[in-house]
Amino acid sequence: MMFQASLSVFIALLMGILGTVFVVWELKRVLSYDQGNERMQSIAKAIQEGANAFLSREYRVIAIFVAIVAAVISFFLHWQTALCFVVGAIASAGAGYLGMYVAVRANVRTAAAASQNLHAGLRVAFGSGSIMGMAVVSFSLIGMTVLYLIFNGNPNQITYVTGFGFGASSIALFARVGGGIYTKAADVGADLVGKVEHGIPEDDPRNPAVIADNVGDNVGDVAGMGADLFESYSGSIIAAATLGAALGAKSSAFIGLPFLVAAVGVIASLFGIYMVTADEQTAEEASADLSNASLLKKARRFVGRYVLKIDENASLDDLLTALRHSIWGASIVILIASFAVILLSGVSINYWLIIVVGLVAGNGIAYTTEYFTSYTEKPTQTIAHATQTGAATTIIQGLAVGMMSTALPVLIVAVAILLSIWLGHKADGSITAGLYGVALAGVGMLSTLGVTLATDAYGPVADNAGGIAEMSGLPKEVRHRTDALDSLGNTTAATGKGFAIGSAILTALALLAAYVTAAKIDTLHILGPTMLPGILIGAMMPYLFSALTMTAVAKAAHEIVVEVRRQFREIPGLMEGTAQADYATCVAISTESALKEMIIPGTLAVVAPLLIGHILGKEALAGFLVGTMSSGFLLAVMMANAGGAWDNAKKWIETGQYGGKGSEAHKAAVVGDTVGDPFKDTSGPALNILIKLMSIVSLVFATSFGSGWFSF
């Protein structure tokens, strides 16, 4: 039996709707939790207002950009592509908005729930994360499938849908860059004056930048990460479908396959999410006689009691295990279900192996990320050790660890690409089939996105909850619980980052292959006349882009520092806690500068491939993309891991190593952590998007490039 492409797409649409139903249901559930006392609610309200103000202003700026680009696309290409572009932008923005909407409401509820116990806190925070995760997956699927079905029968059907990916990419870029600048400007600014100059703790209500800092966690880590993975998710499916369309006789099955894999991924993710919340049973229920209850209830009890072993007294390790099991559980579901899908599709079993390769590679990269950034492992401990000889050696060691940490992810991705191409080639005898394999590996890696993103997006909620607990003066044990949840979030965030970066490179490669097909390029000799200039300029882009985003953070942080210092100087009684800080001004400064600073790098990313394609020609553009991809991948991994390792080296010292908090070693560690902030939360993750965005811009405009200004 061979599925028609449109049937597969229709199934994916249904799954997207199912996911949306879950989102609505879960949203109600999360919002039904207790919001805590009045002080907590007023703080939460300030964060909500700050986040809302930023997002609505950011979206207004992006709307202008989207309108201009849509006009350009309509003019030079087709109105259909422009329509898809706008829909992609709206779908991504919608998922980001929803994720943030719930995150800034779940934070205070998490703080309130953490007053009971650890696990109650996790349930709220994770619920918020799962809304984000499932919204990303569902909105992406609904958007793409509806557009696909609208243009059904049109020969350019898939070309149009690439516009959806471009729209999603544009939102991702601005969300990541703008949000990244916002969050780190506020964070660095708050820390530099608060912690370093005045010696007041993190999240102290006397610090005027504290609300901006908490807003930043949401706009950067929730909305930014969501948009990033929305793009990868959509991009990998689009790339696979585009390459599948070029695969001749079986093309209908090949186009449908990524949609089907994504569809079963929705089920798998829901299963994974269910596993974490499976224990939600009252004490009475736990001891109640369930012999007459439904099978679902029994299964849930069984999973909660014997597999996850989490209950009201769960420890941090138990929770980590629960989260891990939920991802593994989802992966197992995917492996089984996609095997069935492959059989139904009538394509070679090799493609199932490719999906396995993608999943294993994603988990492998996640594992190495965790190894290099966790303070229970040697690499981060060497950084902590280096703090003893001061800030300089801390930085040197951190950079060295970051650079070293690139080796394994690169090897994993290289092997995954090689195996995917090889398996695809063996199955259908062409390199195009092999490149389709790469795209499918990316789809496989991201198929469990609903749950992996949930485990990642809950972290900032827990972080915020800690801030609210601190500011509203909740008992110490509450703060300890939220800290534990936060630290758990840091660990699972490593997984999220691993998937984000691994999928970015596979997606970008698949998009590049789709571009080469669409631009009708026959051969791309690596020593071709314009190829090496293209590669070099491409390799330079991530450096230029990182320089711009890091400078942006530095500039914006400087403005915050000046303002915070001014408030401490001019507001009498602020330091003593008798006067109220002016939070709104810091929020406004972060918003202003983030929006201002995101324009240049954002525009650069869209314009650069167009310039290269037109001046140096379509071959050079392929080289350019390869250069960006390889250099950007390395730089992104280095920055993300160095940043994570510095952060955790500091945390390790805070557990009492090398003199603990307040020691000289700790001061050096704080320097490392501060340098790592823009690395891991602004510049590094933004590179994922740069890589994909430039590939998809090239793909969308593929037919418009010629041989350039130089004739050979």
Place this chain on the structure above:
Amino acid sequence: MMFQASLSVFIALLMGILGTVFVVWELKRVLSYDQGNERMQSIAKAIQEGANAFLSREYRVIAIFVAIVAAVISFFLHWQTALCFVVGAIASAGAGYLGMYVAVRANVRTAAAASQNLHAGLRVAFGSGSIMGMAVVSFSLIGMTVLYLIFNGNPNQITYVTGFGFGASSIALFARVGGGIYTKAADVGADLVGKVEHGIPEDDPRNPAVIADNVGDNVGDVAGMGADLFESYSGSIIAAATLGAALGAKSSAFIGLPFLVAAVGVIASLFGIYMVTADEQTAEEASADLSNASLLKKARRFVGRYVLKIDENASLDDLLTALRHSIWGASIVILIASFAVILLSGVSINYWLIIVVGLVAGNGIAYTTEYFTSYTEKPTQTIAHATQTGAATTIIQGLAVGMMSTALPVLIVAVAILLSIWLGHKADGSITAGLYGVALAGVGMLSTLGVTLATDAYGPVADNAGGIAEMSGLPKEVRHRTDALDSLGNTTAATGKGFAIGSAILTALALLAAYVTAAKIDTLHILGPTMLPGILIGAMMPYLFSALTMTAVAKAAHEIVVEVRRQFREIPGLMEGTAQADYATCVAISTESALKEMIIPGTLAVVAPLLIGHILGKEALAGFLVGTMSSGFLLAVMMANAGGAWDNAKKWIETGQYGGKGSEAHKAAVVGDTVGDPFKDTSGPALNILIKLMSIVSLVFATSFGSGWFSF
């Protein structure tokens, strides 16, 4: 008229001999200068012994490596290639040894001469630099040309001579890595305890690591830089000759051309060197009636008085102008002479334009390096500004400046490659001719190496002279003069670094093209099955390599710190200046750890391309080299410029900006400078060599690679 290749090679040999004559003559001249008082001589002796001990032990380690590799080459390839390999290693080691031999003797003489005036000091130090510069050029030319003539008539003639480049590369790698680790371990170690913990100034004789630090300047900056450029110089000529041999009818002219350009480069360099020392006239001579004197003497007087305007009262600016003029003068000679050479060779005038492109590109990169690292310009000043908010923002801003500084060099190199390929292609209608053009641009860029290296290699001599002046308690104005010479050296070092990095990338590309020709690869599709894995792994190599070298510096510096702390603790009266520090132990520790730590990165660089070539096949190896080249180029520029900018930001603050020495801003600047040390003097420059070495390993073993383990 069309020159035969062997005639051109013979002319180059003669010029090599001429250069050697100059080296011997200049060596006598420099050694004839006054060595200063007894205290100075005893310090100089300690530095000489330390440098000698390190170099002889380093060469012993390298000898083992050379013997093993020579055996491998004999076994798998030909004994002739092995012979050339050994000769290349010996020639490079010889030039390095000689350069260091004179540097550690010129330092004390420079200090003594600086007691008179600034210019007298420059004359000695620059004389030492010019010995290094001309030794590198001459030994390389003699070695290659003699081997070429020995194997004359043998069809594998040029293949054998590639072994020379491999030998030179191996020495370069170990000299750069070993020397780089040595110098920065001693420097960082000395600074961390001396300056930071005990508050004693740079080069204070109480600091037990002070001699090791001074030895380090010589083994790292003199011997290391010399070996680096020896390799580029030899590599670019070999690559051009190899590609020229593939150019059919006119191949004899094409093979000869790079040798001829190098030959006229010797004349040009001697002219440039002469211009700096042209004013060496006593007061009587200056006013003497020269109407009956020789034309040479008159010309010399004219140049000294009216062009260079330097005399005994010359200011720093005058000296800088003199050094600049000497490089420009040499460039003008090259432009005129190579025009004649092109006419004589009977090849298209386009190849002359290519030489011009190479020279302009080299100077262009040098200019951008200077712009980004000089404290009179904005980029470095932004770093100084960032010191006000502490070490973290200093690091962030420095990294951002380093990343930003990659844009222009990449664009310059990209345009140079594009123009070279285009001009060559227009002249002879093939891409191979274009790639030959790239190699020739590299030869053009390096043709003035004799003088550019002289302006670079004199810096460490001046630096050492300052150390000796400080330690032997010479009057303050002497130290001021040596500091001025040192700071002049830092400026001209930017030029040297620009040429080193620009030439590395052109040479590596030309070697890659030669490899593709030698390995008989027809097409290298960028989306070929093993190509992208190759590119990604290649792009990772510079990160892995930098991680290893940076960790090595950190480890070695840590050992020095422990030892220096021990001496301050255990030697009574050391801090008060009544007891003598144990310098020898610090020298021994630096030597030991540098030698130990250079093995792994060194071996990795040689083994990695062989593994890739055999496992993934010869096509993947080409991708691997492209990946290393692009990612390594970016990382090298970033590290070198960030390091230079941090260094000068600190120096700018020391002139009194932002509170000057001892202020909080200065402390932050010191952190930046310390992070920059391994960046700019160990890891960054070692990447130049990594890029070239892996290319030449691939070229030498080109015929041994097959299609790898994966069949498609």
